[in-house]
Amino acid sequence: MASIIKNRAIVNDDWTLVRPAEDGSLPAVNELPAGKIIVPLAFWQAERDALSASRGAAELGVWLAPDSEPADIAGDFDKLAVIAVDFPVFRDGRGYSIGRLLRERYGYKGELRAIGDVLRDQVRLMLRCGFDAFAVRADKDISDAIKAFDDFTVQYQGAFDEPAPLFRRRAASASSSAASQKVSA
The missing domain is CATH 1.20.5 (Single alpha-helices involved in coiled-coils or other helix-helix interfaces)
Structure with a gap:
């Protein structure tokens, strides 16, 4: 089982991230893996009713791409346990704005997770934008990444x-x- 940083601690990640296949296709709702899943925003929008009927809010999450509009998910906070924001490459910082908008403008209180190309250099700044969970890139040391929270004492x-x-x-x-x-x- 993979690990993530959540609330400044390393924990086991019991969520499955559903990404499109290389051709852009996604599985049907009845073909999704069992357990807790995080699906793309477009999939959620197309299959909201079927997903909600097949799983409870405690087992559903949605991930936003850098060009997603956070307002599109604001009315669904009560149906989701996790909102993840994808950082596809280190140099794409649009996810920071999405995190702040979700927390400050739309009042999201649940788990806000950073996924994708998440590195040690970013986690402290992501925390400042409202993220509380971080799926550090698989080839990086999560134990090193958690130390980033203590790099600065004054903001x-x-x-x-x-x-x-x-x-x-x-x-x-x-x-x-x-x-x-x-x-x-």
Whole structure:
């Protein structure tokens, strides 16, 4: 069984990612593997009712390609346990925006997983965009990738994980310290 990083821990991955065959075809709903599956957005849109009838929400996930529109899945959050975002190559950063949109604009609260060409250099930034699970590329060391979360102790910019930029956090800290000094004086 493959492993992923989830909530900053290495865990067994019990999900099967369904990708199109080389000719672009996908299996029929009744030919899908047993257990928990993550299907492409287009497959979900075409077979939503059949998939929902054959499996519960706890066993269904959808993955978005870099050119997918997150709004297309926003009404289905209650039917899905996982939303994955595909990073097909290292240099394609559109998935970061998809992650932030899902979390901040559409309010997605479930597991948000990065899949594809996921490397150590990216996981910390993906976390800042709202991802909480990472399927590190198979030829990379997942134990090394998890160390990326501790590479930096202070974040300057605001992001999903820390909305206030550093200067605002420092100003708030300074004003609360000044207020507590006035109270004790």
